[in-house]
Amino acid sequence: MEADAGSNPDRSLRALLLLEVVASADEPLSLAQLCDRLEAPKATLLRMLVALERLGYLLREVDEKTYLLGPRASRLGLLLLRNEVVLQRHRLILQTLVRQLGETCNLTAVDGDRVIYIDRVETTEPLRLHVQPGAHVPLHCTASGKLFLAEMPAQRRSALLEHLELTAQTDRSITDVDLLETELERLRTRGVGIDSEEFVRGMVAVAVPIRNAEGHCVAALACHAPTARKSLNDLIEYIPQLQAAAAELAASFAPGPASA
Numbered sequence: 001m002e003a004d005a006g007s008n009p010d011r012s013l014r015a016l017l018l019l020e021v022v023a024s025a026d027e028p029l030s031l032a033q034l035c036d037r038l039e040a041p042k043a044t045l046l047r048m049l050v051a052l053e054r055l056g057y058l059l060r061e062v063d064e065k066t067y068l069l070g071p072r073a074s075r076l077g078l079l080l081l082r083n084e085v086v087l088q089r090h091r092l093i094l095q096t097l098v099r100q101l102g103e104t105c106n107l108t109a110v111d112g113d114r115v116i117y118i119d120r121v122e123t124t125e126p127l128r129l130h131v132q133p134g135a136h137v138p139l140h141c142t143a144s145g146k147l148f149l150a151e152m153p154a155q156r157r158s159a160l161l162e163h164l165e166l167t168a169q170t171d172r173s174i175t176d177v178d179l180l181e182t183e184l185e186r187l188r189t190r191g192v193g194i195d196s197e198e199f200v201r202g203m204v205a206v207a208v209p210i211r212n213a214e215g216h217c218v219a220a221l222a223c224h225a226p227t228a229r230k231s232l233n234d235l236i237e238y239i240p241q242l243q244a245a246a247a248e249l250a251a252s253f254a255p256g257p258a259s260a
Contacts, residue, residue: 027066034067
């Protein structure tokens with residue numbers, strides 16, 4: 001990246017600040033908006049945008065006038081979350097939470113058009129759902145996935161739902177885009193994600209956002225349980241504990257406003 005985004009430290013720092021501004025925005029940003037927010041010359045920013053787009057750190061929207069984070073930037077965020085030093089801090093929080101609730105808890109993030117399990121601590125109960133860290137699950141029928149969709153800016157969510165396959169995992173999965181949009185708006189208002197046997201029959205789950213310093217959802221904390229042991233309402237009662245743990249997890253990512 002250094003050779004493309006700039007050959008001196010000042011230019012490299014500017015490129016990082018540019019990525020930070022794009023990452024913290026609620027919608028794709030134009031060159032004019034970036035110039036205004038960074039107080040930088042248009043020609044300088046344009047060179048950086050071209051370089052970062054070529055490297056995959058930024059994507060240009062279909063209108064070719066606005067920019068959003070690219071897949072390489074998203075992978076960088078996932079690598080941070082999966083760093084072993086960071087995971088050790090997160091795992092202690094997850095272990096404490098699982099002891100309190102008695103059910104499996106997961107740390108998840110968005111990976112493209114799916115949810116990835118970053119880490120998880122399982123319940124000691126013999127009846128449980130086994131999913132390994134690194135596994136992917138759908139967005140549209142999981143508690144974390146629906147939370148991520150609900151938290152997305154409307155423009156980004158609409159673009160994603162245009163090509164997302166809403167496959168029925170169970171007879172309770174929402175496979176109609178309009179119905180899903182209605183559900184996502186309801187969840188956005190509540191600030192949670194809910195899976196009512198939509199991914200696996202006999203399993204329910206709730207998820208809460210983990211936010212960065214700007215208030216954007218960068219990951220999710222979820223708890224799931226079999227309906228033979230807990231109802232969805234039981235898990236909803238756990239939301240305050242999940243939110244408290246999510247605040248701890250957010251603080252453990254990194255100090256300061258660049259913690260995303």
